[in-house]
Amino acid sequence: xxxxxxxxxxxxxxxxxxxxxxISFEGSEGYYNGDINGQNGWVVTGDGSGGFVVNQVVTxxxxxxxxxxxxxxxxxxxxxxxxxxIIGGFYNYxxxxxxxxxxxxGDIYIDDVTGDSSDYRFGTVSTTAGYYTSIIxxxxxxxxxxxxxxxxxxxxxxxxxxxxxxxxxxxxxTTNITYYIDDAVxxxxxxxxxxxNNIEQVRFLHDNYTDTGFAYLDNFRTNDEPTAGVNxxxxxxxNHSYNTDTDVLTLKSSNLSFNNxxxxxxxxxxxxxxxxxxxxxxxxLSSLQDGIYVANILIDGQFQTIKFLKQ
Numbered sequence: 001x002x003x004x005x006x007x008x009x010x011x012x013x014x015x016x017x018x019x020x021x022x023i024s025f026e027g028s029e030g031y032y033n034g035d036i037n038g039q040n041g042w043v044v045t046g047d048g049s050g051g052f053v054v055n056q057v058v059t060x061x062x063x064x065x066x067x068x069x070x071x072x073x074x075x076x077x078x079x080x081x082x083x084x085x086i087i088g089g090f091y092n093y094x095x096x097x098x099x100x101x102x103x104x105x106g107d108i109y110i111d112d113v114t115g116d117s118s119d120y121r122f123g124t125v126s127t128t129a130g131y132y133t134s135i136i137x138x139x140x141x142x143x144x145x146x147x148x149x150x151x152x153x154x155x156x157x158x159x160x161x162x163x164x165x166x167x168x169x170x171x172x173x174t175t176n177i178t179y180y181i182d183d184a185v186x187x188x189x190x191x192x193x194x195x196x197n198n199i200e201q202v203r204f205l206h207d208n209y210t211d212t213g214f215a216y217l218d219n220f221r222t223n224d225e226p227t228a229g230v231n232x233x234x235x236x237x238x239n240h241s242y243n244t245d246t247d248v249l250t251l252k253s254s255n256l257s258f259n260n261x262x263x264x265x266x267x268x269x270x271x272x273x274x275x276x277x278x279x280x281x282x283x284x285l286s287s288l289q290d291g292i293y294v295a296n297i298l299i300d301g302q303f304q305t306i307k308f309l310k311q
Contacts, residue, residue, distance in 0.1 A: 024219050025063075035056065037056070045087045056071070059216075074118075075087065080207060085207040088205035100296055102170075104221070106167070107165050107216075110138055110214075118140060119139055122168060122204050123147070136179050138160050158186055168180065168181055238256065257276075259301065294307050295308065
């Protein structure tokens with residue numbers, strides 16, 4: 001039996017922003033039962049010989065919504081990955097997701113023997129920087145650990161049970177990260193330097209320890225939570241308009257002061273940051289090239305997101 005090294009493909013496609021997204025692995029979304037590798041931006045771990053591991057599949061064996069889910073299971077050609085979970089499915093976003101006020105969630109079910117099982121991991125990654133930006137890990141002992149401040153911390157007071165669906169949610173702010181299980185906070189703290197990177201990939205992994213254990217992922221969501229930090233533009237909070245003659249983006253609020261604006265291009269790169277202080281603000285865009293942008297706007301201490309076209 002041999003250890004394998006991580007090999008994955010990064011697929012980059014330009015889109016028009018960072019829309020909310022839910023993946024339930026249904027046929028209506030373009031998924032089919034079988035190997036997840038190559039389906040809609042998903043790849044799996046490489047086998048070290050130019051191929052890929054097997055048994056990471058879309059299946060109708062179990063689901064929380066609809067019919068299908070993603071199942072990750074042992075590939076018995078390889079041994080235990082003692083350096084941590086690296087076998088499973090990798091979802092590559094077509095455009096990087098700004099880490100500030102990102103919300104990533106999913107339903108997870110583990111069918112394994114507590115105390116003698118694999119470790120299972122759900123996490124977000126900046127492939128450009130080469131770091132995980134978040135991890136929640138179901139440890140073989142039944143415990144849970146989370147990545148906070150670039151360090152794993154144990155979740156106290158929670159033990160996962162086999163054959164049970166859990167909703168996990170990761171909320172990343174500008175300075176903090178918070179993990180939830182079934183809407184209860186299980187870990188929170190300040191972001192570490194490695195965590196403050198835009199998200200390009202989500203990983204659902206195991207360490208290949210047992211032959212019979214497996215896990216499901218369903219309803220994998222990105223920025224699809226009723227949180228002020230990720231809401232689309234709300235007209236009752238403020239209005240915005242772009243004047244092509246003056247190359248100025250105008251922000252207007254009836255009674256709330258703007259605090260800050262940060263603008264991102266479609267590669268997820270920050271291209272402009274401005275401090276604000278008034279209820280009406282004119283933001284000069286002359287330094288930006290024509291194109292579509294996403295802006296995180298801090299108003300009255302809360303973030304809102306808008307998209308706009310500069311031309």
